[in-house]
Amino acid sequence: KNQVEQSPQSLIILEGKNCTLQCNYTVSPFSNLRWYKQDTGRGPVSLTIMTFSENTKSNGRYTATLDADTKQSSLHITASQLSDSASYICVVDDYKLSFGAGTTVTVRA
Amino acid sequence: GAGVSQTPSNKVTEKGKYVELRCDPISGHTALYWYRQSLGQGPEFLIYFQGTGAADDSGLPNDRFFAVRPEGSVSTLKIQRTERGDSAVYLCASSLKRDGGTDTQYFGPGTRLTVL
Numbered sequence: 001k002n003q004v005e006q007s008p009q010s011l012i013i014l015e016g017k018n019c020t021l022q023c024n025y026t027v028s029p030f031s032n033l034r035w036y037k038q039d040t041g042r043g044p045v046s047l048t049i050m051t052f053s054e055n056t057k058s059n060g061r062y063t064a065t066l067d068a069d070t071k072q073s074s075l076h077i078t079a080s081q082l083s084d085s086a087s088y089i090c091v092v093d094d095y096k097l098s099f100g101a102g103t104t105v106t107v108r109a
Numbered sequence: 110g111a112g113v114s115q116t117p118s119n120k121v122t123e124k125g126k127y128v129e130l131r132c133d134p135i136s137g138h139t140a141l142y143w144y145r146q147s148l149g150q151g152p153e154f155l156i157y158f159q160g161t162g163a164a165d166d167s168g169l170p171n172d173r174f175f176a177v178r179p180e181g182s183v184s185t186l187k188i189q190r191t192e193r194g195d196s197a198v199y200l201c202a203s204s205l206k207r208d209g210g211t212d213t214q215y216f217g218p219g220t221r222l223t224v225l
Binding site for chain 2 (some may be wrong): 004042043044045046049077089091096097098099100101103
Protein backbone atom coordinates (compact mmCIF):
# COMPACT_ATOMS: atom_id res chain seq x y z
CA LYS A 1 0.00 0.00 0.00
CA ASN A 2 1.34 3.41 -0.95
CA GLN A 3 2.33 5.40 2.09
CA VAL A 4 1.65 8.70 0.32
CA GLU A 5 -1.85 9.33 -0.99
CA GLN A 6 -2.76 12.34 -3.10
CA SER A 7 -6.09 13.83 -4.01
CA PRO A 8 -7.69 14.62 -6.28
CA GLN A 9 -6.24 12.35 -8.94
CA SER A 10 -6.82 15.10 -11.49
CA LEU A 11 -8.45 18.47 -11.77
CA ILE A 12 -9.23 21.09 -14.37
CA ILE A 13 -9.21 24.78 -13.53
CA LEU A 14 -9.58 28.01 -15.46
CA GLU A 15 -6.60 30.25 -15.95
CA GLY A 16 -6.31 32.78 -13.15
CA LYS A 17 -8.11 30.63 -10.59
CA ASN A 18 -6.62 29.10 -7.45
CA CYS A 19 -6.51 25.44 -6.52
CA THR A 20 -5.36 23.26 -3.64
CA LEU A 21 -3.91 19.77 -3.86
CA GLN A 22 -3.92 17.38 -0.92
CA CYS A 23 -1.39 14.87 0.32
CA ASN A 24 -1.92 12.40 3.17
CA TYR A 25 0.94 10.24 4.33
CA THR A 26 1.62 7.48 6.80
CA VAL A 27 5.41 7.57 6.61
CA SER A 28 6.75 8.32 10.07
CA PRO A 29 9.17 9.58 11.15
CA PHE A 30 10.51 11.56 8.25
CA SER A 31 13.04 14.29 7.69
CA ASN A 32 11.22 16.41 5.13
CA LEU A 33 8.27 16.62 2.76
CA ARG A 34 8.67 17.78 -0.81
CA TRP A 35 6.44 18.84 -3.64
CA TYR A 36 7.57 18.31 -7.21
CA LYS A 37 6.15 19.47 -10.54
CA GLN A 38 6.46 17.07 -13.44
CA ASP A 39 5.70 18.14 -16.98
CA THR A 40 4.70 15.42 -19.42
CA GLY A 41 7.75 13.54 -20.63
CA ARG A 42 10.10 15.33 -18.26
CA GLY A 43 11.71 14.56 -14.94
CA PRO A 44 10.24 16.04 -11.74
CA VAL A 45 11.36 19.50 -10.66
CA SER A 46 11.48 20.48 -7.02
CA LEU A 47 9.01 23.16 -5.90
CA THR A 48 9.24 23.15 -2.12
CA ILE A 49 11.01 21.28 0.64
CA MET A 50 9.77 21.45 4.23
CA THR A 51 11.31 19.88 7.29
CA PHE A 52 8.95 18.18 9.72
CA SER A 53 9.09 21.27 11.95
CA GLU A 54 8.01 23.72 9.26
CA ASN A 55 4.35 24.54 8.64
CA THR A 56 4.53 26.41 5.36
CA LYS A 57 6.88 27.14 2.50
CA SER A 58 6.31 29.33 -0.54
CA ASN A 59 7.88 29.38 -3.96
CA GLY A 60 6.33 32.14 -6.06
CA ARG A 61 2.70 31.27 -6.68
CA TYR A 62 3.11 27.88 -5.00
CA THR A 63 2.55 27.57 -1.26
CA ALA A 64 2.93 24.29 0.57
CA THR A 65 1.65 23.59 4.07
CA LEU A 66 2.43 20.77 6.43
CA ASP A 67 0.56 19.49 9.47
CA ALA A 68 2.73 16.82 11.04
CA ASP A 69 0.09 16.00 13.64
CA THR A 70 -2.54 14.99 11.09
CA LYS A 71 0.08 13.85 8.57
CA GLN A 72 -1.31 16.08 5.86
CA SER A 73 0.22 18.48 3.40
CA SER A 74 -1.30 20.71 0.77
CA LEU A 75 -0.02 22.61 -2.23
CA HIS A 76 -1.87 25.79 -3.12
CA ILE A 77 -1.48 27.30 -6.57
CA THR A 78 -2.45 30.95 -6.79
CA ALA A 79 -3.58 32.70 -9.97
CA SER A 80 -2.98 29.65 -12.13
CA GLN A 81 -1.28 29.97 -15.50
CA LEU A 82 -1.41 27.69 -18.53
CA SER A 83 2.17 26.66 -17.77
CA ASP A 84 1.01 25.23 -14.44
CA SER A 85 -0.53 22.30 -16.32
CA ALA A 86 1.47 19.35 -15.05
CA SER A 87 1.50 16.54 -12.53
CA TYR A 88 2.23 17.58 -8.95
CA ILE A 89 3.84 14.95 -6.79
CA CYS A 90 4.05 14.83 -3.01
CA VAL A 91 7.16 13.12 -1.65
CA VAL A 92 7.93 12.15 1.91
CA ASP A 93 11.59 11.77 2.68
CA ASP A 94 12.35 9.20 5.36
CA TYR A 95 15.85 8.89 3.93
CA LYS A 96 14.29 6.90 1.11
CA LEU A 97 11.86 9.00 -0.88
CA SER A 98 8.25 7.80 -0.93
CA PHE A 99 6.35 9.30 -3.85
CA GLY A 100 2.64 9.84 -4.23
CA ALA A 101 0.98 9.03 -7.53
CA GLY A 102 0.53 12.71 -8.27
CA THR A 103 -2.33 15.05 -9.10
CA THR A 104 -2.68 16.00 -12.74
CA VAL A 105 -3.61 19.66 -13.08
CA THR A 106 -4.95 21.04 -16.34
CA VAL A 107 -5.27 24.79 -16.65
CA ARG A 108 -7.58 25.98 -19.42
CA ALA A 109 -7.81 29.46 -20.93
CA GLY B 110 26.04 24.12 -16.35
CA ALA B 111 24.36 21.04 -17.74
CA GLY B 112 21.70 19.24 -15.81
CA VAL B 113 21.31 15.52 -15.34
CA SER B 114 21.37 13.73 -18.66
CA GLN B 115 20.19 10.22 -19.47
CA THR B 116 20.76 8.07 -22.50
CA PRO B 117 19.12 6.71 -24.45
CA SER B 118 15.91 8.71 -24.24
CA ASN B 119 13.99 5.73 -25.58
CA LYS B 120 14.87 2.07 -25.65
CA VAL B 121 12.82 -0.68 -27.22
CA THR B 122 13.96 -4.22 -26.62
CA GLU B 123 12.65 -7.73 -26.81
CA LYS B 124 11.73 -9.87 -23.86
CA GLY B 125 14.78 -11.68 -22.51
CA LYS B 126 17.34 -9.17 -23.75
CA TYR B 127 19.88 -7.24 -21.69
CA VAL B 128 19.77 -3.43 -21.50
CA GLU B 129 21.92 -0.71 -20.04
CA LEU B 130 20.67 2.73 -19.14
CA ARG B 131 23.11 5.54 -18.54
CA CYS B 132 22.95 8.55 -16.25
CA ASP B 133 25.29 11.55 -16.22
CA PRO B 134 24.73 13.48 -13.01
CA ILE B 135 25.43 17.13 -12.42
CA SER B 136 29.16 17.65 -11.99
CA GLY B 137 30.17 17.60 -8.35
CA HIS B 138 27.04 15.85 -7.11
CA THR B 139 28.03 12.96 -4.89
CA ALA B 140 24.58 11.45 -4.46
CA LEU B 141 22.87 9.68 -7.34
CA TYR B 142 19.48 7.99 -7.39
CA TRP B 143 17.61 5.71 -9.76
CA TYR B 144 13.82 5.58 -9.87
CA ARG B 145 11.28 3.76 -12.00
CA GLN B 146 8.02 5.41 -13.00
CA SER B 147 5.11 3.50 -14.44
CA LEU B 148 2.34 5.25 -16.32
CA GLY B 149 0.14 7.31 -14.04
CA GLN B 150 2.26 6.60 -10.98
CA GLY B 151 4.84 8.48 -9.01
CA PRO B 152 8.47 7.42 -9.24
CA GLU B 153 9.50 4.36 -7.27
CA PHE B 154 12.89 4.28 -5.58
CA LEU B 155 15.36 1.71 -6.89
CA ILE B 156 18.86 2.49 -5.64
CA TYR B 157 20.92 5.29 -4.16
CA PHE B 158 24.66 5.88 -4.53
CA GLN B 159 26.84 7.99 -2.31
CA GLY B 160 30.03 8.35 -4.29
CA THR B 161 30.97 5.01 -5.82
CA GLY B 162 29.11 2.81 -3.39
CA ALA B 163 25.48 1.78 -3.37
CA ALA B 164 24.29 3.10 -0.02
CA ASP B 165 20.82 1.64 -0.42
CA ASP B 166 19.74 -0.84 -3.09
CA SER B 167 16.62 -2.03 -1.31
CA GLY B 168 14.37 -0.76 -4.09
CA LEU B 169 15.78 -3.03 -6.78
CA PRO B 170 12.91 -5.43 -7.54
CA ASN B 171 15.02 -8.55 -8.09
CA ASP B 172 18.49 -9.75 -9.01
CA ARG B 173 17.93 -9.01 -12.70
CA PHE B 174 18.52 -5.36 -11.83
CA PHE B 175 21.97 -4.05 -11.05
CA ALA B 176 23.55 -0.59 -11.04
CA VAL B 177 27.12 0.64 -10.91
CA ARG B 178 28.89 3.93 -10.47
CA PRO B 179 32.57 2.97 -10.72
CA GLU B 180 34.11 6.42 -10.63
CA GLY B 181 31.53 8.22 -8.55
CA SER B 182 30.10 10.11 -11.49
CA VAL B 183 28.33 8.34 -14.37
CA SER B 184 26.04 5.51 -13.37
CA THR B 185 24.67 2.62 -15.40
CA LEU B 186 21.51 0.71 -14.57
CA LYS B 187 21.63 -2.79 -15.98
CA ILE B 188 18.66 -5.03 -16.51
CA GLN B 189 19.14 -8.68 -17.45
CA ARG B 190 16.57 -10.96 -19.07
CA THR B 191 14.11 -8.12 -19.49
CA GLU B 192 10.42 -8.79 -18.96
CA ARG B 193 7.41 -6.89 -20.25
CA GLY B 194 6.73 -5.71 -16.72
CA ASP B 195 10.04 -3.83 -16.77
CA SER B 196 8.55 -1.36 -19.24
CA ALA B 197 8.57 2.04 -17.57
CA VAL B 198 10.39 5.36 -17.51
CA TYR B 199 13.65 5.07 -15.60
CA LEU B 200 14.57 8.34 -13.92
CA CYS B 201 17.93 9.33 -12.57
CA ALA B 202 18.49 12.14 -10.08
CA SER B 203 21.54 13.63 -8.41
CA SER B 204 22.10 15.89 -5.45
CA LEU B 205 25.08 17.68 -4.00
CA LYS B 206 25.26 15.38 -1.02
CA ARG B 207 23.02 13.21 1.01
CA ASP B 208 22.91 14.51 4.56
CA GLY B 209 19.42 13.46 5.56
CA GLY B 210 18.40 17.07 5.28
CA THR B 211 16.95 19.14 2.51
CA ASP B 212 19.30 18.63 -0.41
CA THR B 213 17.44 19.12 -3.67
CA GLN B 214 17.41 16.24 -6.13
CA TYR B 215 17.70 17.23 -9.75
CA PHE B 216 16.08 14.80 -12.13
CA GLY B 217 17.05 13.84 -15.62
CA PRO B 218 14.48 13.51 -18.43
CA GLY B 219 14.33 9.76 -18.04
CA THR B 220 14.76 6.78 -20.33
CA ARG B 221 11.56 5.23 -21.60
CA LEU B 222 12.10 1.47 -21.73
CA THR B 223 9.67 -0.66 -23.70
CA VAL B 224 9.98 -4.42 -23.57
CA LEU B 225 8.09 -6.16 -26.34
